[in-house]
Amino acid sequence: MKTVLITGSSSGYGLETARHFHDLGWNVIATMRRPSPGILPASDRIKLVALDVTRADSIAHAVEQAGPIDVLVNNAGIGVIGAFEATSMQTVREVFEANTFGAMAMVQAVIPQMxxxxxxxxxxxxxxxTLASMPLAAAYTASKTAVEGFTGSLAHELGAFGIRVKLVEPGYCPTTRFAENGAERMNGLIPDTYADYARPIFDAFARPQATTQPQDVAQAIWRAAHDVSDQLHFPAGADAVALAGPR
Structure with a gap:
């Protein structure tokens, strides 16, 4: 029986992915900063593990508890929406620590066993x-674009050792806790000088033409985890697929 370790499993894509892999017979190591019993079914094939991807000791402990890992899903991350002019470099670094360096550190931790x-x-x-830039998300976009370049290079490097590396690119999902998780660091990031510019953008967020659901992402992650071809990119959700276009 195979084992998947999923970061950021407390809600949204990570939680749905944990359910999906479990339902299809896998052992699931569902990691999150503060494990919450009851969010996943009681099962001897599910283990909730505390993990902060910005801390080396926490990563080492989680990987040790997981045992042999067949699939690592780097899903943990934080979001920030706001004018870049008003975004402190401390906030930018926090976004990169979670979204970029956290993913890199997790990869580095599992490479030896794989x-x-x-x-x-x-x-x-x-x-x-990463498929189509959007306004008021410069720091977040930069952190995710860095992961795309990292993944593409890594796919070549690790392919020589039988390790596959894939990208899943979700579209816009209004049911995730993206804004809630980043609310504190987003205070004051839309100054009055940007209010008129930001208003129609937020209105468009509230009435999207197409959206992505967590199950779309879980299914894309499942496909990516089982794909044995050289395909690197797996857009998730109708909006992301439309943005990606033919590859």
Whole structure:
């Protein structure tokens, strides 16, 4: 029986992905900063593990508890929406620590065991902002675009050792806790000078023409985890697929 470790499993894409892999017979290591019993079914194939991807000791502890990992899903991350002019460099660094360096650190932690077995898959979850840039998301877009470049290079590097590396690019999902999780750091990021510019953008967020659901992302991650071709990009959701176009 295979094992998947999923970061950021407390809600949204990560939680739905944990359910999906469990329902299809896998062992699931569902990680989150503060494990919440009851969010996933009681099962001997599900283990909730505390993990902060910005801390090396927390990563080492989680990987040790997981045992042999067949698939790593890097889903944990934070969002920030606001004018870049008003975004402190401390906030930018926090976004990169979670979204970029956290994913890199997780990859580095699992490479040795996958390389020794000459098997395994790493799935990095980014965003459709890497397919089509959007305003008021410069720091977030930069952090996710960095993961895209990292993943493409890594796919070549680790392919020589039998390890597959994939990207899943979700579209816009209004049911995730993106804004809620980033609310504190987004205070004051829309100054009065940007209010008129930001208003129609937020109105468009509230009435999207197409959206992505967590199950769309879970299914895309499942496909990526099982894909044995050279396909790197897996857009998730009708809006992301439309943005990606033919590859």
């Amino acid at each position: 390389r020794e077995r000459r098997a395994g898959t790493i799935v990095n979850v980014t965003s459709s902002v």
